[in-house]
């Protein structure tokens with residue numbers, strides 16, 4: 001028996017770098033997945049690939065800027081699989097690579113909406129459904145930038161600090177009611193987000209410094225984040241609640 005056998009898990013940002021790898025890890029551990037993203041073709045392809053290997057997964061498009069879409073996503077999870085045991089709130093947008101004095105309110109709001117407000121809304125509706133079936137586990141993707149800052153990333157740094165805050169707040173709200181809520185703080189991970197950021201000198205100028213800060217002198221592979229999510233979503237982490245788990249090769253310890 002595998003550690004997520006039969007557990008119904010919803011993942012957002014499932015078509016992205018960390019999301020795709022995490023879908024494979026979670027399905028490999030026996031989870032039944034609801035995979036969500038705005039990238040329909042890529043998301044459907046991941047669900048199809050999991051099903052073709054004998055796993056259980058469906059894809060549902062949901063734009064996390066809408067509370068109605070988030071509520072519908074949770075409802076579909078429960079109507080399709082009968083329950084929701086876990087959620088990996090992983091979707092996110094990168095910063096605009098601009099210092100705060102040049103950052104527009106629209107840029108600030110765009111990142112706060114997806115990287116923080118959507119995490120709150122996901123937790124809200126997931127917790128309602130989990131309370132109805134006796135509990136569950138929620139994992140939110142924050143970042144090392146939830147604890148430290150780099151230049152030209154004010155809206156992202158603020159949002160990711162907020163993800164750690166709402167994770168702890170939710171852990172306090174639901175800890176006695178059977179729902180554990182934790183955050184993962186990835187270091188730099190090889191994904192399309194980092195490829196996009198690296199095109200901009202305002203970010204790429206920091207890449208060497210960031211690599212050196214990772215004590216292991218390399219960046220993460222996306223599956224290494226998925227493995228941490230697998231553990232936190234499983235009953236093996238039954239007394240782990242409200243933590244900000246760095247999965248960063250020692251970057252935050254440096």
Ligand SMILES: NC(=O)c1ccc[n+]([C@@H]2O[C@H](COP(=O)([O-])OP(=O)(O)OC[C@H]3O[C@@H](n4cnc5c(N)ncnc54)[C@H](O)[C@@H]3O)[C@@H](O)[C@H]2O)c1
Pocket residue numbers: 012013014015016017018019036037038039062063064065090091092093094114141142143144185186187188189190191192193194
């Ligand atoms: N890559 C890194 O180095 C790194 C480091 C720390 C934290 N993170 C965080 O990890 C998470 C995953 O990042 P990634 O590197 O895999 O990025 P990615 O860009 O490869 O994937 C992000 C996914 O989120 C989806 N998404 C964006 N806006 C959405 C919306 N409105 N509704 C639904 N889905 C939406 C995208 O379509 C994409 O598939 C993010 O929260 C990111 O902030 C990444």
